[in-house]
Amino acid sequence: MIEDDDLDRVLSTREAPAPSDGFAASVMSAVAREAEGPLPLSFPWRRIALGLVAFALGIGVQVIAGPPADATAPAFRWLDIGTLLAGVDRVGLQRAWWIALALLVTCVIARLASWFAGRQLLRGPIAGRW
Amino acid sequence: MSAAEDLADVEKVLAGDGSAFEGIVRRWQGPLVHLAWRFCGDRARAEDMAQEAFLRTYRSLSTWRRDAAFSTWLFAVATNVYCTEIRRIPPRPVSLDAVAEPTDVRSVDGADDEERDRLVAQAVQTLPARYREAIVLYYFHGMNVAAAAGSLRLPEGTVKARLSRGRAMLKRKLQHLSPRRHGGAG
Numbered sequence: 001m002i003e004d005d006d007l008d009r010v011l012s013t014r015e016a017p018a019p020s021d022g023f024a025a026s027v028m029s030a031v032a033r034e035a036e037g038p039l040p041l042s043f044p045w046r047r048i049a050l051g052l053v054a055f056a057l058g059i060g061v062q063v064i065a066g067p068p069a070d071a072t073a074p075a076f077r078w079l080d081i082g083t084l085l086a087g088v089d090r091v092g093l094q095r096a097w098w099i100a101l102a103l104l105v106t107c108v109i110a111r112l113a114s115w116f117a118g119r120q121l122l123r124g125p126i127a128g129r130w
Numbered sequence: 131m132s133a134a135e136d137l138a139d140v141e142k143v144l145a146g147d148g149s150a151f152e153g154i155v156r157r158w159q160g161p162l163v164h165l166a167w168r169f170c171g172d173r174a175r176a177e178d179m180a181q182e183a184f185l186r187t188y189r190s191l192s193t194w195r196r197d198a199a200f201s202t203w204l205f206a207v208a209t210n211v212y213c214t215e216i217r218r219i220p221p222r223p224v225s226l227d228a229v230a231e232p233t234d235v236r237s238v239d240g241a242d243d244e245e246r247d248r249l250v251a252q253a254v255q256t257l258p259a260r261y262r263e264a265i266v267l268y269y270f271h272g273m274n275v276a277a278a279a280g281s282l283r284l285p286e287g288t289v290k291a292r293l294s295r296g297r298a299m300l301k302r303k304l305q306h307l308s309p310r311r312h313g314g315a316g
Contacts, residue, residue, distance in 0.1 A: 011269040016164035
């Protein structure tokens, strides 16, 4: 059976090939391409934030106002301020809290996913001059 | 290898002089290709893997915290790239059984040292990834457990345990090999 010393000798004295002559130049070409390439697309937080706020407001208004009392009434009536104030009840607030919590959790998950992806992939090339 | 030269080049790159990265590449191309070759056993692939390691290093240069030596950080980045790559595409489809139980024992017993070395290297490639990585880095770093642990970003105790288990598996796979015939020099 092969001994520990034999293993040590074989594995520690393996002769590795030297890099080929053009290796450093090839790496620097790749690095230059990396530096000159387009910046990685970042997540469009600003644009999506507007949409999220509008969406949250719309959901909030509907929850607080509740459905129209009279199904035959014109749709715009349940959005007027009087109806809104009258519709603020305990159940409505409870719904609003759940929706707000869901939105918050969604934002946190999206942010974490973006953060992990950023750690694993590109952190953005270092701008350099060549 | 000069730590001061590494630091100076890193500062230049971070200041916007990307061409200063060439100094880092020229100083470390040998060790990085060597380490990649120990993982894959193929020169062309080793150079591809080393190039990817240098690219990853370049991208994340700003994340190097100066509390560790640049070389330690560089090997950790390269090790991460190599382990990922080797797990994605293993070096070659060697059958575990083919290495563990040779069909013709006499041919192995009579194998010369070169053949023995090849069989040992081949057996390393058949180890499960966690043991293979520990063994490759341990011997690459001159049998230094601390350095291997630094490259793998693992506690030394974990690396020692994996080394012990990996060596035991290797010996089991290579049980048909007779001890090396030492020459006069020992």
